[in-house]
Amino acid sequence: MTTTARCIEHLTRAVPAVEAITLCGSHRQGTSDLYSDRDVWVFCANTQPISEHLATTAFLPAGADCEILFEGRDDTLTDHTVVNVLTDAEVLNLKFLHTRVLTSFCAQDPHLDSQYLEDLENYTAMEVLHDPAATIATHQGWLRHHTIDTIPDWLLPPLASRYASTYWRSVYQGVLRTEEHAWRHLALSLVVLLAQTGFAQAGQLPPPRKWLLSPRVLTTLPDGARLTALLDQLHRTSTADPEAVLAFYNALAVCEDAILHDNELHAGMWWRGVFTERFTHLARHTGRPGLLDLAQAAPRPRTAP
Structure with missing residues (x-):
């Protein structure tokens, strides 16, 4: 029996x-590799104190080789603690937590916060x-009914809203101000939001942040290969080259057209009006007629039916 199996069996049989x-x-x-820990969550009765000391002395079998990493918190009586058990084949990452942590999570209204989305994906899909x-089955059933089955209602609208505001800001930083680092950060955020939208369109929660843009995960989407190519284009683009920046936005528009559905947008892809309408006004007020030429080469707004 492996050390991992022995620890799990001990927890199920010897720790009431x-x-x-x-x-x-x-x-x-399904994304593990040679460097991956095996993450196992152990849900304990709410009345059971949890601490690193208890985890290593009372919860694990004798002789378990543990790695205790100080994370800067008072870990005497908490809702969770994490212990790494070192085995011959892997690191077994054991997270001990009270069941009330999951119960409290279920009581939240779903929202767009990235940590909430990661926790939701873990809780609903954990094996x-x-x-x-x-x-666990009861909590997962509740979460799936109230969150997974209603993804179009609560996740797609705020994703589209955040995407629109980020788009507007990114154009200003990348085309008008040539703020290289600021633009690249905002443009990357656009790709992230589009990828998240693609998963939501498929009725899935977005993968965790560290895997979201990985080709082996992203290309499971119908338009994932195009998004991966867009990422490569983003990293090659410099704000010192306006034509290259506009080429990025035109490639982005192709992804938008494929992923965003008209019936989920209240006013079409109105954010592209930053090129057509706002640039027209700015050309007049700033005395930069060249902005009109940029607008002509930029993506056109698509209005809702």
């Missing part, structure tokens, strides 16, 4: 406070290894 055990992270997602009272 353990209510459920799940597999999370890259091993569950159950031990759940004798169906504690």
